[in-house]
Amino acid sequence: METGQLVQQLTQHDGASDGSVLRSNVGRISITREASHSFFSTLKNDFGFDHCSLISAVDNQTGFELVYHFSIVDAAGQMLEVHIDLPRDTPTVDSITHLWGGADWHEREAYDLMGIYFIGHPDLKRVLLPDGFAGHPLRKDYVYEIHEEEW
Amino acid sequence: MSRQQVRGNPRMRKGLGSRTSDPATMMEDPPSGDWLTLRSDQFLNWVDDAVYNIAEKTGIRDVVNRVTRPIFNWGLRYSPWPLHLGIMCCALEMGAAGGPDHDSERMGVVYRSSPRQCDILIVNGPVCEKLRPKLKTLYEQMADPKWVIAMGECAIGGGPYWDSYSVVAGADTFMPVDVYIPGCPVRPEALMHGFLTLQKKIREKEPGYFLRR
Amino acid sequence: MAEMWIHMGPQHPMTHGLWNLRIKVNGETITDAVPELGYLHRSVEKIGERRKYFMNTTLTDRLCYASAMTWTHCYCLAAEELMGVVAPPRAQYIRTAVLELQRIASHLMWLGAYLPDLGLITGFLYGMRDREMFLNLLEIPSGGRLLYNYVKIGGVKRDLPPGFEAKAERVMQTLERRLKEYENLYDNSKIFRMRNDGVGVYSASDAINWGITGPNLRSAGVPFDLRQADSYDAYPELDFEPVTNTAAGGGSDCFSRYRQRVDEMHQSMDLVRQALAKMPEGRVMADSVPLRASGEAFRRTEDSRGEALMYLVGDGSDRPYRWKIRSPMFTTVSAAPHFLKGYKVADVPAIMGSIDMCIGETDK
Numbered sequence: 001m002e003t004g005q006l007v008q009q010l011t012q013h014d015g016a017s018d019g020s021v022l023r024s025n026v027g028r029i030s031i032t033r034e035a036s037h038s039f040f041s042t043l044k045n046d047f048g049f050d051h052c053s054l055i056s057a058v059d060n061q062t063g064f065e066l067v068y069h070f071s072i073v074d075a076a077g078q079m080l081e082v083h084i085d086l087p088r089d090t091p092t093v094d095s096i097t098h099l100w101g102g103a104d105w106h107e108r109e110a111y112d113l114m115g116i117y118f119i120g121h122p123d124l125k126r127v128l129l130p131d132g133f134a135g136h137p138l139r140k141d142y143v144y145e146i147h148e149e150e151w
Numbered sequence: 152m153s154r155q156q157v158r159g160n161p162r163m164r165k166g167l168g169s170r171t172s173d174p175a176t177m178m179e180d181p182p183s184g185d186w187l188t189l190r191s192d193q194f195l196n197w198v199d200d201a202v203y204n205i206a207e208k209t210g211i212r213d214v215v216n217r218v219t220r221p222i223f224n225w226g227l228r229y230s231p232w233p234l235h236l237g238i239m240c241c242a243l244e245m246g247a248a249g250g251p252d253h254d255s256e257r258m259g260v261v262y263r264s265s266p267r268q269c270d271i272l273i274v275n276g277p278v279c280e281k282l283r284p285k286l287k288t289l290y291e292q293m294a295d296p297k298w299v300i301a302m303g304e305c306a307i308g309g310g311p312y313w314d315s316y317s318v319v320a321g322a323d324t325f326m327p328v329d330v331y332i333p334g335c336p337v338r339p340e341a342l343m344h345g346f347l348t349l350q351k352k353i354r355e356k357e358p359g360y361f362l363r364r
Numbered sequence: 365m366a367e368m369w370i371h372m373g374p375q376h377p378m379t380h381g382l383w384n385l386r387i388k389v390n391g392e393t394i395t396d397a398v399p400e401l402g403y404l405h406r407s408v409e410k411i412g413e414r415r416k417y418f419m420n421t422t423l424t425d426r427l428c429y430a431s432a433m434t435w436t437h438c439y440c441l442a443a444e445e446l447m448g449v450v451a452p453p454r455a456q457y458i459r460t461a462v463l464e465l466q467r468i469a470s471h472l473m474w475l476g477a478y479l480p481d482l483g484l485i486t487g488f489l490y491g492m493r494d495r496e497m498f499l500n501l502l503e504i505p506s507g508g509r510l511l512y513n514y515v516k517i518g519g520v521k522r523d524l525p526p527g528f529e530a531k532a533e534r535v536m537q538t539l540e541r542r543l544k545e546y547e548n549l550y551d552n553s554k555i556f557r558m559r560n561d562g563v564g565v566y567s568a569s570d571a572i573n574w575g576i577t578g579p580n581l582r583s584a585g586v587p588f589d590l591r592q593a594d595s596y597d598a599y600p601e602l603d604f605e606p607v608t609n610t611a612a613g614g615g616s617d618c619f620s621r622y623r624q625r626v627d628e629m630h631q632s633m634d635l636v637r638q639a640l641a642k643m644p645e646g647r648v649m650a651d652s653v654p655l656r657a658s659g660e661a662f663r664r665t666e667d668s669r670g671e672a673l674m675y676l677v678g679d680g681s682d683r684p685y686r687w688k689i690r691s692p693m694f695t696t697v698s699a700a701p702h703f704l705k706g707y708k709v710a711d712v713p714a715i716m717g718s719i720d721m722c723i724g725e726t727d728k
């Protein structure tokens with residue numbers, strides 16, 4: 001499917017907006033947090049995006065933004081970038097591990113370093129930092145301190 | 152000293168702590184008939200003390216030291232076995248130094264996988280906070296005499312990650328370091344030079360005592 | 365029999381880096397496994413936010429030290445996309461050539477690390493010997509043995525010196541000769557086959573779902589290669605098809621992963637030859653590279669270990685606002701428990717070795 005056509009079809013989904021084409025095989029779309037669950041199911045089951053490349057969390061100071069990169073494993077290598085805005089005080093979103101197994105540790109990493117909570121994740125705990133670590137260091141308001149005590 | 156006192160005295164139990172040549176804290180011979188009641192570590196301590204004291208008092212220790220010191224020292228110098236521990240980029244250069252082109256094995260450098268068999272801990276990368284306790288444990292698991300080589304900028308002072316929230320500012324903040332090898336990455340030749348420097352250090356500083364305390 | 369947990373790592377001959385694999389065993393059989401990472405977490409993404417765009421190539425080089433060139437290249441592509449810079453054609457061809465040389469060096473490193481895991485110490489010596497040739501080759505244009513800092517935003521640092529083609533050709537001919545020897549040695553070795561055949565099997569659909577990419581995915585028979593699917597630099601003009609392998613019973617096992625990497629080395633040599641032959645003349649650096657950037661951009665490349673993706677957000681200053689790295693191994697190792705279950709403890713080095721762990725990029 002052409003990327004423009006794909007983005008157009010996806011924009012029909014409720015909660016979706018801002019559809020655009022970034023490169024010939026890369027589309028971009030924004031989705032609200034409430035509609036994300038059904039949107040991702042559609043993406044996986046109807047549009048064949050079978051590979052979850054990356055989940056990045058961006059701290060926008062006013063809120064968080066989750067950026068998902070999905071792609072299709074075939075010779076065309078089509079990709080879709082999905083943005084979800086999250087409020088700063090309740091950074092929660094539905095987990096997508098039941099759809100893409102590879103998203104598991106990306107979600108754990110986003111939780112670890114950014115403090116995004118993924119509802120429905122089977123085992124949401126820190127992955128890179130040790131369990132007792134205080135704070136989420138990739139947030140912009142994280143205060144550097146020298147850790148004297150041992151982890 | 153009665154048996155009760157031997158059991159109850161924490162200094163005696165501590166093993167290394169009780170072994171001094173200071174007569175005030177030295178373990179006395181147990182009264183006859185009490186030999187069998189000594190625990191094995193107490194017995195070993197007692198034997199150690201006895202052998203050490205006899206060797207010291209009669210001057211045998213000095214003689215033996217003078218004779219064996221060069222031998223021990225030579226042995227230490229030419230069999231520095233490092234721990235097979237790769238932290239980051241410099242570990243690959245450590246591997247390259249052990250590879251056929253540079254072949255550090257001709258200097259007796261044989262990588263071992265168990266800290267119990269090793270003399271050298273090569274810190275070849277940044278020490279992260281999560282790693283620090285493990286590295287300390289590894290260091291403590293190694294048998295004396297042991298040395299630490301800080302390989303690369305990361306191990307010396309944090310290197311490119313000096314301002315990171317999780318990297319320790321150098322290995323020497325929590326363990327004694329003997330040789331520093333600058334470079335990012337350290338070339339295999341530089342690592343070999345580091346081994347040679349360590350050899351020199353061992354020759355000058357390491358007494359190689361018989362019956363070390 | 366009672367079950368128990370065994371720690372393999374952080375210091376363990378199996379791990380090739382610092383990570384910890386906790387396995388639950390029932391007798392000799394693995395019933396569960398939990399990989400633990402973070403012993404090398406240097407927070408590259410955070411400190412990268414305080415460095416200027418062009419400074420970050422130092423950090424990306426050190427992301428995966430076995431494959432420094434490809435990681436820096438991925439970052440530079442993303443930054444070029446963000447800044448709207450295009451590298452001149454000659455730089456693109458040079459990049460292609462050095463990337464493929466780096467891929468060979470990385471695969472040789474893997475070969476040298478994998479074979480001792482199976483008890484073949486000679487393999488380490490062979491692998492290191494041949495890798496050294498490629499490091500020397502890459503040292504000629506870049507000046508670095510291991511970390512090159514050669515690919516820059518907008519091109520490459522300097523042009524290839526005269527005579528590079530001839531040297532590369534000589535080295536590649538040597539490797540081709542030796543690879544044939546090694547293939548004979550390993551493929552026909554009964555012990556090697558016994559440790560590899562049918563060990564660590566996963567199917568293609570599982571691998572896609574778990575997010576496994578790169579040689580580990582192609583060894584299951586999926587012809588997915590980002591050099592072709594999301595092409596960059598000079599790859600569209602070169603003539604190649606993704607190589608694939610499959611295990612005897614379908615899917616991917618340790619042996620097909622070994623074959624895959626050896627085949628990729630052959631393919632990479634072919635690509636280097638093509639790129640060097642078609643090399644156009646001209647500049648190697650774009651005319652002007654802006655210091656500041658805004659907006660967001662990402663690019664993905666085929667790293668030696670799989671899909672590398674860098675996502676950059678700029679806020680108009682000369683430093684990235686957010687920099688996110690997708691590491692192929694991070695995802696692959698998260699799937700490790702699935703294909704470790706049911707095998708014996710002695711298979712762990714073979715399975716974890718065959719997926720080519722690199723902890724530097726995994727822990728970031």
Ligand code: SF4
Nearest residue numbers: 240303304305335336
């Ligand atoms: S000193 Fe440089 S090459 Fe060595 S581990 Fe640190 S960053 Fe890597």
